[in-house]
Structure formats: structure tokens, C-alpha cells
Amino acid sequence: MKKFLSLLTVIAAFFTLSLTAFAQETKETYLVKFEQTSDFTTYSSFGITSEEVNYEFDTVDMIEAELTEDEAADLESNSNVSYVEKDIPVYAYQQNIPYGIEKVQAPLTHQSGNTGSGVKLAIIDTGIDAAHEDLNVSGGYSVFTSGSDSDPYYDGSGHGTHVAGTAAALDNDTGVLGVAPDADLYAVKVLNSSGSGSSSGVAQGVEWAIQNGMDVINMSLGSSAHSQAIQDVVDAAYYNHDILVIAAAGNEGNAGGTGNTVGYPAQYDSAFAVAATDQNNQRASFSSTGPAVDISAPGVSIQSTVPGNGYAALNGTSMASPHVAGAGAVLRASFPDATAAEIRRTMQATAKNIGSNTEWYGSGLLQVNEAVN
Template sequence: MRKAATLLATAAALTTALALPPHASAAEPDAKSRLNGGGECTFPMKKQFEGTPWALQRVLLDQLWEDTKGKGVRVAVIDTGVDTANPQLKPAVDASAGADFLKPDKEAGEDDKRGRTNGTVDEVGHGTKVAGIIAARPRKGTGFVGLAPEATIIPIRQNDEKNSGTSKTMADAIDHAIAKEAHIINISQDTTEPLGPDSDLGRAVARALEKDIVVVASAGNNGLDGKVKNTYPAAFPGVLAVGASDRNNERAPFSQAGEFLGVSAPGVDIVSTVPGGGQCVDNGTSFSAPYVAGVAALVRAKYPKWTARQIVAQIEQTAERSVNGRDNYVGWGVVDPVRALDGEAGPIESPSPDPAPPKAPAPEPAFVAMSETPEERDERLATYALGIAAVLVSVVAGTTTVVRDASRRRRMRT
């Protein structure tokens, strides 16, 4: 009963976005980071979803995996940890490369026996869901699988159900991902503190980009008011910021809008792995970001010579658009995994609007005479006169013939 109560409390804590401390400022390193979704299911779960989840139904997986499944690509998941007891994740996680920035070695004590300091214990379930969307291995009895099911996950614990993570611990986590040679970094957290490029987090993101790492971050879940605002690290230049879309490829109402938004991805009724085993359904931009991170892992595996910037541009350019260009609600559109893997035209440096269709030549106007010239009028009247004269001649000729015939008949009778 106590365990169930703890799990319910955890769920409640995650479904309520915690406000940032009022005293925090851009210069302070302790701005709290928030998990962008999670907590709508308990765990462990015996249940597995037999069918293919809708977010995967929209993808032709055989075509997507025709050339690669992400083998050799390392994806750092900076989150609440990644549980390796789930059979779909155990072979995907590099536990030796993991880390825990909430309870470092000198404070871990007996927790070392549980492996907490390598980021492989997830008391919340959030990071385990995120990792599953990226790289869960196929398993008999379920249609759920990660988008890059041969990629490797680097588990980094940086947050918990109390939102204990800060911009400083997130910066440390990014540096650890760099040291462990991550190719992709997924951060399904945000802070609304106006952090500048000189903040600890801003500098850490810059270091990752300098190392040619693709940094993917969720946009946040405070979008119900529709107002445009920045969240970090998603709004730092070079980061691929991801919003949430629904089954109709439209913006999920909770998804944060902003000028920083790069693309959107499924974030409603998302199936993924949970600690201990099984799967559950959850909502949030937290689960949109790893969808895109999985696509980025496939692109990196297929085109290893492409830069991080080119990979981001390819994902944005090939997204399914609702407008010709980008907007503040879905970015460049909803990510299209199969199109993103089609790089035959070569890499691009930045996305651009689709070219406008060529305009059809305007039809030449038909000539309409509004009046006639005097010459045309005289010609028309002369034609009428000739016609009338011809009719009169015919009438006279006919009358003459009738009179003549009548006179002839009278003479014959006399």
C-alpha cells in the first residue's frame, strides 16, 4: 500500500508543472528544470500493447529501416534515469557510461549497490519512457519498438519527481554526455528562466554543438494559453526544439509555442516502456523530443559525414507542413521519419519554404465590339436595302405571274 501511495504521489507531482523559484534570475545556476510530461501510469506493468501504436502506424518501418536501425549511434538521455530491468531496454543501455548528478558517488553510500550512480535506476519512469521511444528493442507480443532499435542509450540521471534538477546539474549532465562520446543528446525538460548564452547551461549546450552533437530538447507543456515564449535549453541557438502534435498532425493544445520551435512530433497517447517491465500510455512534449531524437539517430547512422547542423536542417526541411514555411506552433511541421532518411540530394545547411508553384499564363481576353463604325453601319443598311429590294422583286414577279395566268383562264372560257 505504501508503494502504491508513493507511485500515486509521484504521478500527481509530475502532472502538475512546478513554478520556478521567484528569486531565481538568469545569472543564477540553480534555476529549476521541469519534466515535460509523465506520471500518468504506474509501474511495473505486466501489460504490453499488442498492436502497433498510432505514432508508429504513421511510419513505414520497413522502409525506414531499409538502410539502418541506428547501430553505432550513441544517444544520451538526460532525465530521471533509465531502468534496465525492462527487457526492451536492457540490451540498449550502456550502463558503464551512465551517471547520476542528483546523488554523486560521495553521497550515494549504500545506493551504489542499486546502481543508482550510473543512472540505471528510474524511480519516476519518465526517463525510461523517453529512452524506449528512441531505442526500445523489438519484443514478442508487442508492436511497440523504438524508432532506432539498434542505437545505444547513455543513461544520465539529472532530475526526479520533485524536480530537483537545476540548470547547473543539467549543464554537468551535458558535459558528461560529451565525455562519453554521445552523438545525440535528448533533454525532455525545460526551464522558463531567461538563461543567456553565458549561463552554465548555455555554455554547456555550446560545447556540445562544437563537438558536432545533435541536441534535441522538448518545448514544454505550458502552451494552453497559446502565448509565445522561450524555454531552455530548447530556445538556445542550434538546439532542435520539439513541440507535440496529435493524431491529426495538429498542435497538441498543451504544447508550448515559440519562435524557437523547430518541428513537432507525436506527443499524445504515446506508448512506451516503464521501469520493471511492460508499457503504458502518456502525453507531453517530453515524448515528442525522443521521437525526433530517434529519427536523428537514424540520419546520423545513414549519413555519418553529415554535421549536426545538417541533420537538424534535414529533419526540419522534410517535415510534413501545414503552412509553406514555419510558424510558432508546429515549427517547420510534423516530423516525417521516412522523408528525413532520404538524403540523396545531399545535405543542406538550413531549411527553407517550399518553392511557390509556377503561375499559369493568364488567358487572352476575347474581343468584344462595344459599337460599330459609320462605314460598318452604312454597309449594314445597304445589306438590309438589298435584301428588301430582292423581296419586293420576288413579290412583283409573283403578282405578275398570277395576273397573267388569271387572264389566260378567262380567255379560254370565252
Template sequence: MQGALALKKKVLVVIAFLLALTTALPFHTQAATPPKETEVIIVYKNQKGKQTALEESEKVKAQYIHLPAVAVTANEKAVSSLKKDPNIAYVTKNVKVKLASSTMTKHTTTLQDELIQKSYNLQRLNVKQALKDGVTGKNIKVAVLDTGIFPHEDLKIAGGKSFVNYTSSYKDDEGHGTHVAGTIGALNNDYGTVGVASGVKLYAVKVLDKKGEGDLFSLLRGIDWAITNKMDIINLSLGFEDNIPILHSAVDKAYKKGLLVVAASGNDGKKNHISYPAAYSSVIAVSATNEKDKLASISNTGKAIEFSAPGENVISTYLKNEYWYATGTSQAAPHITGMLALLKQLHPKKTNVQIRTLLRSYTMDLGAKGKDSQFGYGRVQYIPQSTFLKAANSAVKKAETSKKQADVDQAKTKISRLTASKQKTTLTERIKKVQTIIHIRSARAKVKIAEKNKTQDAIKSAQTAIHKLSTSTEKKSLQKRLDQVKKQVDYQKKVTDAKQKVKKAEIKRTKKTKAAAQRAVKKLKASKTKTELQKRLNRIKV
């Protein structure tokens, strides 16, 4: 009995020991670390790639309409697998974006006259003259991709969209976007200041939060939204230090779809260092100037700079119906956006590419002559049509006198700056007449050269010149002369061909070479040359 009891106690001790041991040892299946998730943008090559991207993702944040990409969260294993998938172009991390930081100070006055007097930027851009001419960018749609726009008595917001996580409202809670919006399109009323293009339709596209920060996910959604909603211009007073291929694709897509994209060059005061997306060729990169038309010390510069605009101590709208001064390329960029809106109103039928080129005519050249890395083509300014009309008249008169192609080309360029009008029509007809005279003169000279040289190059050049002529007796006469030259040259080719083939037949003396020579000789007209070649053929024995 005692032995059994002792055995029982030993068993209990062993069980207790085993339980204690089990508790002390780590339980590996419970402690296993879950796969780490990361935010990425997956760019796919085809629909199969898209489907794979969606299936491999933990959570889909955005599917872009105009980009072959999806924004998702995925674990590291899935990301690694996607990078190797032949249907996936590439995978890129979601990166942070921030404002092209501006320094801001409050201004207390809200009286329009006083504010405008203190707004040197409006004077430099000749905004008063634009208003006098009724050029306000009326109904041009501008998307401000920024911190949103705050409801302000001096602003009219046409609509917008929020792409930040914490709110569906596009209301500005930082101030930057409202300041940018005012520079572009503050209303022309008795209150506050006035924008470069006070008639535009402003759209608040909130891609940055109350700290002026955001990410690539949201920025791409904002660009996608602007394309979908058929904006005319996108203003981007923000930037990245690094080149991001999917961002490049996004702004390229917007430009290809007919939008103009404007961006700040950056506020590091660096040479040859322009922020992205301003550095991309599809984007208009803007540097900042000061009140003395010098480069602002904060402005980045480089070869990609296309235009410059005031960016130092610029007064504009702010939160709570206030007006603040601000300095930065963020303030320079919206001046360019406003100027583009004015040109879009003046030239509604021109493409975005043509408008972009046209803006070069609305500049004051600063720095080195011509385009340079500090000011681009120059600091923008509004120029009235009367000035362009005077220049076009003068250019047409010069072309009519000189009848030189270079002068005609210059006149055409100056006429292209004019809006549709009777004066433009008249000047266009006058320059067409001069161009016709030059074309006729050129065609006559080139036909004469073709008749003399009888070469294919001379014939081709003459034919190109004749094609430029409008249907007329002169054109028919010149074409007839050139056709005669073509016949002579073609016949000479036949003679040369026949001679070569007869010679070959004399050397090789086969039925094949003799038959080929005979066919070539038959194509010739009756002549001494034909008779002689036939005699040589007849002597060949095969």
C-alpha cells in the same frame, strides 16, 4: 571580629551578584551567527579566476571539463567578493530544474503487434518502412538526460552516469526517463513496442531524482559528461522558465563539439513561451502533435519551434517491464532524437549542422505553409531513399533541359538527401556537366561585358566567373581576353594619372610636382598623348 565577619559577608554578596549578572547577560562571542552559505556556479575568465573561485569556496561540488566554471558552496561574503573580481565572468545561483511534466496511464498489453497497432506515433513517423529499409540508427550514441533508465526487457542500456546526490546508480526510480528512452530506442523484438531508432546506443544520464526534480549543478554535469563521452545526440525532456547564461553556454559548447541537442518546448499550452534550453538557437525545440496531426493542447509554441512530433497518448516503456501512455512535449522530443539518429546512420559523414538541416526534408508541413511557430518545419516522418531518388532524378532532368541555375541548385539539394550510392554518383556527375555549361555561358557573357565597359566591377565579375571554370582551352581563351582588358584599363589609369600630375605641375610649378609628372609621363607608351604631355612639361619653368 564581628566587623570583619560582616565585611566578609558583604564581599560574598557582591561576588554572587556579579556572577548572577554575568550569567544573565548575553555572551556575544558565542551567539554570533555564522556566515550564510549558498550554492553557486562561478564562471571564470582565466586560470587565476578559477584558482580564486576554488580558494574562496567552502566546498567544491563540481569542476566542469568543457565549461569555464565550478559548482560550489560559498558564504555570502565570498560570493560578493567574487562578483567584483576582474578574473570572474559572473556568479549564478544553483537553481532547480524539473521535468516537462507528462500525464501517464498504465497499459496492460505487452504483445508487440498489438502495441504497435495502437501506437499511432510509429505510423505517423513511418517507422515500419525504416525498419524494412534497415535504418535503425545503428550504433548512434544517444544520451538521455532525465530520471535515468530502468532495466527493461525491451531496452538495451549501453551505459550511463548518475549525477544525483542519493545514488550512484543511473537506474530510473521515477519512470519518465524510461518512457523517453523507449520512444527513442525500444528494441525491435517480439516483445512490447519499438522505438523510432531501435538500433541506437542508449545512455542513461541521471540528472533528475525520484520526484523528477534536479538542479543546474547536475544538469551541467550531465551535458559535460555527454560531450566528454562523445555522444551524438542529447535528449532533454526538461526545462527552466528563465534564461540561464551558463546553461546557454553548455548547450552551445555541445553543439560546437558536434553533438545534436533536442529539448521539449514545455507543457503550459502557451503561445510565444518556450522553455529553456529549448529556446536556445543551438537546441532543437520540439512541439507536440496529437493523433489527428493537430497541435496538442498542452504544447508551448513560439518562433524557436523547429519541428513537431507526436506527444499525446504515446505508448512506451516504463518501470518494472510495464508500458504506459504519456502525454507531453517530453514525449515529442524523443521522436525527433530518434529521427536524427536515423539520419546519422544514413549520412555518417555529415556534420551535426548538416543533419539538422537535412531533417527539414523529412517532414510533413502542418499549419501555415513553411516554417511556423506551432509546428516549425513540420511533423517529422521517415522517407525512404527510393522517394528521394525519384525526386532527384526528376530534378536533374529538369535542370538538364532548362540549364537554369535555380534548377541546378534545386537538383543539388535533392541529390544531397541521398546516401552514398552509384545512383547518387551518376546524378552528381550529370548535374556537374549542366553546372559547367552554365558557368561557361556566364563567363563568356561577363568577359564580353568587361570588354565593352572596361570597368573594374565588370572585370572583377568576369574574373570570378572564370575562376569557377575547370581547366580547359575555353578557360585559357577567356582569361587571355580578360587579361587584355585589364591591361587596357591599367594603361588608361596611367594616362589619367599622367594628365592629372602634369596639370598639377603647371599650377604649382615646383621641382617636386614637375618630377612627379615626369615619372608618370615616362610610364606611357610612345603616342600623341605622351608627346603632348611632354611638351607641356618642357614649358614649365621652376
């Protein structure tokens, strides 16, 4: 038994040694920078062979070379060598365009300079993580007076941050892209970290939007019950202050798509009600139905921003609504003299016919580039 063990030890030692030897033979690419006083072109004085050199830089005293780990370490300790750096991979920064953004033609409108620049877009929701790298939050307000929920830029739920990204994520080298990347986002916080609030809070949030000159309001929220108070402030926003109010139709739809299941405030004429479609322009099975549905936008597997510089895919008419709010911001920026009612009519007149059931789709799928033209 003892002999057997010692034999194993010998075999293990052999493999360890041979593996180590193999690793020492492996060459990797390094950048070697020399002190300016040294004649770096004489590689041999540093023990580097010309076969090992891939590239000589002209503007700095540096070479790219294939070296073993030991050779690199030797050079590193040479006083005529400034540094030895391993070649590291570098990637192109890129931004992913979510399918919904493509579906509503937002990139096409951006190409012609229609980006919602200067328009004030209020996201009445759970707050917005204003530190997110892909969002430009210009201001905000919370109806909560104590705790972390009193901060409109703290989004403990993530819902408001996600909604904000679909409407207006920045056109840069990272993350996602929103429908109106140059719009000014305002975080109007009326829902807590659990995503719940009250009719009084929602009414206060809409009033803040009126008093602070918002051009577009997105409300990816609602209730199955009517609130006269909410209707009164939404009516005031739209009819008296010409604010474009966009509201999610609700997620109370049934698989058959029957019955009037649109929530409030989407039921009010003063709110532009948005239903949700999927990647195939079909009604999302959860999307509320009824005569109040005005227009459709993607709401299934929608990729957007979440707190902490994150990104995630969510489902809901909450995700459909900000596509339309972003389009509203684009139209307000491009046609500053158009009324909210005219913008609604334009979006409906140019929507894509995706089915005859207006209680499912309203006028059809939002096409912002058609609306702009």
C-alpha cells in the same frame, strides 16, 4: 420451519450432485505420453477408446486425446504412462507499434535497414530502468551522489524510461517499438525521482555526454528561466563537438496557442526544439509556442516503456522530443559524415506541412523516412 429447511437442504444436495455428475462427464483435451517400453498404440490396454484419440504423434510415443478428469487421473497413475498434460493455449508473441512511431515513418525506415545502429544516444533525464526487457542501455551516469538516485539505472519517476522507449525501444516480439531500435542508449541522470533537478546538474549531464562521445542528446526537460551555464554547455555540445541536441519545447502552451512560451534549453539556437501534436496532426493544447519551435512530433497519448517491464501512455512535449532524437540517431547511423547542422536541416526540409503556423509546428511533422531518402 424445520421441514422447510430440510427441504431446502435436499434441493441444494440435488443440485450439487447433478452439477458434480455433469462435471465428471465433461471431456477435455490432454496429451498423454507413454513409457517407451509400452506399446502405446493399443489404447484399449490403457482404457482409452479410439474415439477419444484426436492425434497420434510419430516422433514421440504420445497421443492427443479427449478424456474425462477421472480418466486422466487414472492414466497419470499408470506406471506405463510418463505424463498426462492438459492442452494449454499458446499465443503469438507480438509487439505493438505506437501510433507516433507510425506517424513519423519509423517502421518504413527500418525496412530499408535504417535503425540507428551503433549511434550513442544520451537520454538526459530521470535515469533509465536498464533491466527493462524492451530497452538496450549501454551505459550511464548520475549527477546525484547519494541514495537510490545515484544509480542511473534506477528510474524512480519513470519519465526517463518512457522517453528512452520512444527513441529506441527494441524491435523484438514484445512491448513497443522505438524510432531507432538499434541505437545504444545512455542513461544520464540529472533529475531525481520527483522529476526535478538543477541547472548545475543539467550542465554536468551535458558535459558527461560531450566527454563520453555521445552522438545525439535528448533533453525532455527545461525551465521557464534562462541559465547561462546550461546554454554554454549546450552551445559547446552542438557548435564545438557536433552533437545533435534535441529539446522538448515545453508544456506551457495555452489553448489559443498564443505568445512565446518555449522553455529553456529549447529556446537556444543550439537546441533543436520539438513541439507536440496529437493523433490528428493537430497541435497539443499544452505544447509551448514561439519562434524557437523547429519541428513537431506526436506527444499525446504516447505508449512507451516504464520501469518494471511495464508500458504506459503519457502526454507531453517530453514524449514528442524522443521521436526526433531517435530520428537523429537513425540519420547519424545512415549518414556518418553528416554534421548535426546538416541533419537538422534535412529533418526540417522533409517535414510534413501540417499547418501554416510555424510558431506552433516549426517546419512541420517529422518524417524520418523522407529524411533518410
